[in-house]
Amino acid sequence: MNTELEFLKKHSLSSLVRRELEKLILSGEFAPGERLNEYALAAxxxxxxxxxxxxxxxxxxxxxxxxxxxxxxxxxxxxxxxAAALYDVRAGIFASAVRLLATKITPEQLAVLDGLLQGMDKAAATQSLDEYYPLNLEFHDSLMRFAGNSRLHSLYGELIRELHLFRERALLHDGGLAVSNAEHRRIVAALRARDPAAATEEAFNHVLSGKVRMAIPDTHAPK
Incomplete structure (x- = not known):
């Protein structure tokens, strides 16, 4: 029993430390490339x-x-x-998957997406990034899975791992949680209407709006 309690205590403590450290990272506490001192963080x-x-x-x-x-x-x-280049590639991959999905989405899949939208609305109302972000990841991943193209899904996952820091910071800017979910709702509305053109446009614009919220330079803008 003592061993089980120690295990739970250790992992619960690790989770608390992870959340606090993540907050420091997203707040800009550390510079890019900076080495984190484990002793200092432990203290x-x-x-x-x-x-x-x-x-x-x-x-x-x-x-x-x-x-x-x-x-x-x-x-x-x-x-x-x-980061700008990664956002542009991600926009294309995400829009392509949503276009495929618009032609074959099922009522069951729409129900899953609606449930995630409701959860994100609740998280946005309390400005809880800790609650919103996992649901946001699940929403995007669900769209990619439902599209049924494993290659697109795999490529998208690789991009997401590289863009976590930028994406989380984007959601903290200018009411980003509510804005992000409003964009999600427009994507789902286009899917429900089985409108591939509208779904593609909404999906593409959703990714690029995150890029704009982070004030990442437009790689297509005139120099």
Whole structure:
């Protein structure tokens, strides 16, 4: 029993540290490429290094940190030029998947999307990024899965891992949670109408609006 309690305590503590560290990362506490000091973070959170190490590992898997063997933990570095290019590619892949889905979406799939929209509305009302972001990820992933093109789904997943930091920050800008879900609703409305052209446009614009909220330069703009 004591072993089970220690396991639960350790993992609960790691989760708390992860959430607090994630908040620091998204607030801009650390510079791109900066090395995170495990000892300093452990002291800051009044915990041992174990929960900090677990939190760093989880955030590395999420794409916010880099774990470099024999060197340590570093802030993920993606410059604005690369981020802009990734957003443009993501917009095309996402729009393509939604276009495919518009021709064959089922009532059951629409019900799943409607449930996610409702959950995101509740999270947006309380400005809870912790609640909104997982639902946002699930919404996008559901659209990609429902489209039925495994290649598009795989490519999209690779892009998302690289863009986590930019995407989460975008949702914190200018009422981003409510704006983002309003865009989601327009996508679903076009899907419900089985309108591939409208669905494609809404999906493409949704991704690029996140790019705009982050003030990432338009790679197509005249120089």
């Amino acid at each position: 800051r959170f009044s915990v041992s290094r174990g929960p900090v190490r677990e939190a760093c590992r989880a955030l590395a898997e999420k794409g916010l940190l880099d774990l470099i063997p024999n060197r340590g933990v570093f802030m993920r570095t993606i410059d604005e030029s690369n």
